[in-house]
Amino acid sequence: MTAALEAHGVGKRRVGKRHRREWALRDLTLDVPEGSVVGLTGPNSSGKSTLLGLAVGLLQPDEGTLHAPPVSDIGYVAQDAPLYRSFTVGEMLDFARELNVRWDQRLALELLGSRSLETKVSSLSPGGRSRLALALALGKRPKLLLLDEPLAALDRLAGRELLQVLMDGVAQTEAAVVIATRVVTDIERVCDRIALLCDGAIRLEGTVEELLANHRLLTGARRPLGRIRGVEEIVRERHSGRMLTLLVRTDGPIVDPTWSVDEIGLEDLLLAYMAPEELPAPQPPSDLRGRLRWHG
Amino acid sequence: MAWVTWRQHRPQLLAAAGLVLAFAAAAVATSLPVHDAYHRQALSSCLPPSTRPGCDLLVAHFRSEFAWIARVGRYLFLLPGLALLVGAPLLAREFEHGTFRLAWTQGVSRRRWLLSKTLLLGAAIVVAAAIVGAVAMWWRAPFDHVDGRIRPASFDVEGLVVPAYAFYALALGVLAGLVFRRTLAAISAAALAFVATRIGIETLLRPHYLAPLHRAVIGSAPVPRTGDWLLTDTLVDGVGRRITTAREDLAVLHAQHANIDAQQYLASLGWRRLITFQPADRFWTFQAIEMGIFVTLGVLAIAAALVLLRRRPA
Numbered sequence: 001m002t003a004a005l006e007a008h009g010v011g012k013r014r015v016g017k018r019h020r021r022e023w024a025l026r027d028l029t030l031d032v033p034e035g036s037v038v039g040l041t042g043p044n045s046s047g048k049s050t051l052l053g054l055a056v057g058l059l060q061p062d063e064g065t066l067h068a069p070p071v072s073d074i075g076y077v078a079q080d081a082p083l084y085r086s087f088t089v090g091e092m093l094d095f096a097r098e099l100n101v102r103w104d105q106r107l108a109l110e111l112l113g114s115r116s117l118e119t120k121v122s123s124l125s126p127g128g129r130s131r132l133a134l135a136l137a138l139g140k141r142p143k144l145l146l147l148d149e150p151l152a153a154l155d156r157l158a159g160r161e162l163l164q165v166l167m168d169g170v171a172q173t174e175a176a177v178v179i180a181t182r183v184v185t186d187i188e189r190v191c192d193r194i195a196l197l198c199d200g201a202i203r204l205e206g207t208v209e210e211l212l213a214n215h216r217l218l219t220g221a222r223r224p225l226g227r228i229r230g231v232e233e234i235v236r237e238r239h240s241g242r243m244l245t246l247l248v249r250t251d252g253p254i255v256d257p258t259w260s261v262d263e264i265g266l267e268d269l270l271l272a273y274m275a276p277e278e279l280p281a282p283q284p285p286s287d288l289r290g291r292l293r294w295h296g
Numbered sequence: 297m298a299w300v301t302w303r304q305h306r307p308q309l310l311a312a313a314g315l316v317l318a319f320a321a322a323a324v325a326t327s328l329p330v331h332d333a334y335h336r337q338a339l340s341s342c343l344p345p346s347t348r349p350g351c352d353l354l355v356a357h358f359r360s361e362f363a364w365i366a367r368v369g370r371y372l373f374l375l376p377g378l379a380l381l382v383g384a385p386l387l388a389r390e391f392e393h394g395t396f397r398l399a400w401t402q403g404v405s406r407r408r409w410l411l412s413k414t415l416l417l418g419a420a421i422v423v424a425a426a427i428v429g430a431v432a433m434w435w436r437a438p439f440d441h442v443d444g445r446i447r448p449a450s451f452d453v454e455g456l457v458v459p460a461y462a463f464y465a466l467a468l469g470v471l472a473g474l475v476f477r478r479t480l481a482a483i484s485a486a487a488l489a490f491v492a493t494r495i496g497i498e499t500l501l502r503p504h505y506l507a508p509l510h511r512a513v514i515g516s517a518p519v520p521r522t523g524d525w526l527l528t529d530t531l532v533d534g535v536g537r538r539i540t541t542a543r544e545d546l547a548v549l550h551a552q553h554a555n556i557d558a559q560q561y562l563a564s565l566g567w568r569r570l571i572t573f574q575p576a577d578r579f580w581t582f583q584a585i586e587m588g589i590f591v592t593l594g595v596l597a598i599a600a601a602l603v604l605l606r607r608r609p610a
Contacts, residue, residue, distance in 0.1 A: 056401045060607075071401060078397035084304070085393070091303060098300050099402035099409075133398075140403070 005032040005055055005144060005178065006067040025050050025061075025200040030178075032144065033193075037170065037177040041184045042197035043274050048180035049079065051197070052146045055178075068144070072101055075137030075145040075175065080153060081130045083121045089132060090117030096136045108139030111169050127158030131165055138169040145175045151186045163190050185267050194266070196273055204273050208266060215269050218246040218259040230254035236272050247272050297404070297412040308382045309420055316424045319375070323435040330362050334438040343441060355442055366439055372432055372453035376461035377490050379421045383469025384482040386413060387601075391477040410605055414470055414598055421466050422459040429458030444523025444576040448498060451525075456583045460590035465490050467597035474601050497589060503527050505585045508572040514563050523576030534566030 006029060025047045032038050040048050053059040055068040056076040068074065083092060089112070097103040112135045115128065124132065130150060137145060147166075151159040167190055170177055179187050184194065194211060196204040204211065215235070218228070222244045225234070232251040237244065247264065248254075254261050264272075302309070334340070339358060342351035359366075387410070390396040400406040433440075433454040440450055451457070468489055472482035508527055531539040544562075551561035574582070 058397060058400060071405075072403040074401070076397075076401040078394065078401075080394065082394040082398045084395060084398075087303070095300055095303070096402065098297065099399075099404045101403050136398075 005030055005069075005176070025054070028197075028201060030195055030202060030205075032176045032178055034143070034176045035174050036192040037179065037187075037190050038193045038195055039184055039187050039191035040178050040180045040195050040197060041182065041270060042203075044182065046197045047200040048197055049148050050200075052076070052148050052178065052180055055144075055146060069142075072140070073143040075140050075142030077130075077133045077137050077147045077150060079148040081133035081150075083129060083133060085120075085122040087121050088117060089115060089119045089121065089124070092121060092132060092136060093117070093139070096139055100140050102141055104139050104141050107141070107169070107172060108135045111135040111138055111165050113165075125158070126153045127155075127161060130154060130158070130162050134162065134165060134169065138173055138175070141173050142175050145170070145173075145177045147177070147179045149181055150179060151181065151183075159186060163187065166190065184270055188266055194270070196270055198274055204270070211269060212263065212266060214249050214251075215264050216248055216250050216254060217262040217264050218248055218254065219262065220244055220259045228254065228256055228259070230256075236275065297409070298416060301413045301416045305382060305386070305417060308385075309417075312378075312382065312421065312424050315375070315378070316427050319372075319428060320431050323431050326365055327435045327438075330365060330438050333358060333361065334441070339438070339442065358438075358442065362439070366436075366449065369432070369436055369453060370449050372428070373461075373494075375428055375453075376425050376458050377465050377487065377494075379425065379462040379465040380469035380472075380483060380486040380490060382417055382421060383414075383466035384473045384486055385479045386410075386417070386470050386473055388473035388477055388479040388482045391473075392479060406605055407602060410470075410602060411598075414467070414601075418463055418466055418594075421462050425459040425462035429453070429455050432458070442522070444525070444579075446523070446525045446574055446576050446579045446582060448525075451502075451579070451582065451586075452498070454583075455580075456587040457590065460587040460594070461494070464493070464590040464594040464597070467594035467601075471597045471601045471604075474604050493593065497586070501589070502582065502586065503574065505582050506574070506578060508574055511571045511573070513569040513571055525574040525576075527572045527574065529569060529571050531562075531567055532570050539567060 028047075028051065030038075030040070030051065040051070042048055050059060054061055054066050056074050057071050084095070087095065093105065093108055096108070097105065112132065115132075119128075121129065121132070130153070134147075134150070137147075150162060150166075154162060166177070169175075179191070181187055184191075188208065191208060193205070193207050195202055206214075218231075220243070222239060222242050225237070225246075228248070230250050230252040231246075231248045231254065233249045234246050235249055236247040238246075246259075247269075337354055337358065339354060341348050342355055387396075390399055396406075399409060404412075433445075436445070436450055436454065440454075443450075445451060445454060465486070468486040469482060472486040472489070473479070476482045476485055503525075531544055533539055547562060547565065547567075548558045551558040554561075
């Protein structure tokens with residue numbers, strides 16, 4: 001497997017007067033194996049868009065180097081899928097053909113579906129616009145496809161359709177894909193790997209199966225914490241009354257009978273990693289149904 | 297790139313073409329009677345060094361009859377400035393709509409993207425402005441034969457400088473669009489900068505492109521030929537000191553009281569008029585120099601935009 005996007009020690013200062021001394025990204029390495037879909041997630045302003053912007057050359061790093069394929073090999077759809085509103089769908093395709101060395105009109109048309117080429121971009125639905133933007137990006141037959149919050153403006157049905165088009169296109173182009181999103185449940189279905197970006201650094205990275213298999217929630221009576229067999233690291237701990245809940249990364253089966261061991265869902269796992277460590281624990285809700293949740 | 301540029305700037309380019317056509321039509325319609333009168337009264341025979349009698353009256357009559365055309369013609373200097381309306385949205389609109397994220401992530405580098413678009417639009421605008429400059433030259437020809445064309449009223453709207461002004465206005469618009477990222481702000485800033493440079497260069501630099509000629513005139517002798525561009529006209533005494541208007545008035549009053557001709561009296565005092573002027577035959581030299589200046593300024597603006605474009609966080 002070859003890495004398609006590597007950022008090593010990349011620093012990018014925040015733009016704007018208030019953030020002059022802060023860094024949007026620091027010391028970051030993200031490998032995107034070819035042919036896989038990586039969900040890049042993290043809280044607001046954690047650096048997701050900055051990383052994609054750097055990769056596609058819209059931004060310049062303030063320090064460090066970023067190895068990415070040349071821009072001609074990257075398909076990029078910015079947040080809100082910017083398009084020329086006065087153009088027709090057909091003219092948008094002409095635009096992309098004119099500005100790209102490699103252009104696959106047949107693929108772009110196929111991804112667009114049965115939409116009329118005479119339709120004005122301004123009269124497209126949000127779903128139609130996203131689909132057109134995606135078709136433009138994939139029509140370049142990119143090696144790497146970067147999508148910035150592709151589902152943010154879409155309802156669930158349109159989002160589902162777009163992901164279907166995405167998977168069709170990826171199957172045909174064999175591109176490596178990075179999808180930046182705040183809401184990982186939207187794209188969980190199509191992701192091979194998840195990378196969690198917090199404060200400009202990768203906090204967690206792996207396949208969905210790995211991540212779920214390596215993390216457990218332990219619940220038991222409150223006690224001083226020592227070494228627990230099978231636990232590699234305690235990620236988070238929360239006290240509520242006499243109870244103690246731990247989110248742990250495991251390196252083996254946990255056999256200690258004084259802990260009740262539960263699996264954790266992907267969304268809860270990511271939210272737990274995103275939560276600041278010193279955050280006071282919220283009171284657990286009274287109606288804990290089914291799966292134990294980290295966040296009430 | 298050509299198709300993309302055409303498609304994105306179609307309205308402005310069509311408007312520019314329409315404007316040029318409308319101006320040409322208006323010029324032909326209004327100028328036919330002027331050319332007609334010029335030939336009917338055989339004004340060409342009145343041009344220096346001719347000594348045809350009665351010419352003063354003929355020329356004065358011709359001037360006053362068509363004065364309104366010359367007056368309207370002065371406003372033609374605004375036309376090339378309109379090119380900034382083409383230049384300003386080039387980048388500003390992409391920023392306003394966020395579409396720079398689309399345009400600059402295709403296979404063409406943003407540097408090449410900006411350069412091709414600016415040069416393509418520049419070529420179109422320069423052609424349009426060159427037509428305007430040439431038509432204006434033909435339109436004003438009868439007046440220019442009588443009054444020369446090196447004075448600002450005609451110099452500013454004729455010949456080589458018109459396309460140069462337009463190119464500069466376009467480049468300024470592009471640069472302002474990159475700096476301000478809003479079309480309206482870019483247009484305002486570019487318009488201010490354009491007017492400031494035009495006025496600054498016209499009043500401070502143009503009189504000195506070549507060293508002006510000097511002439512001392514005694515009494516009421518005629519000033520240089522009418523086609524020249526008079527820069528200064530001051531009264532000095534025998535040793536070259538400047539005579540204030542108050543002193544001149546006093547002297548004239550004195551002469552009137554004594555019933556002597558005022559001009560003769562001034563001459564008898566040893567006072568002369570010192571005149572500096574640019575002769576009419578330097579027109580094309582000055583046009584070439586001014587064109588060079590504005591083309592250089594335009595190129596500098598584009599170069600600045602290219603440098604900024606690379607640094608500017610998007």
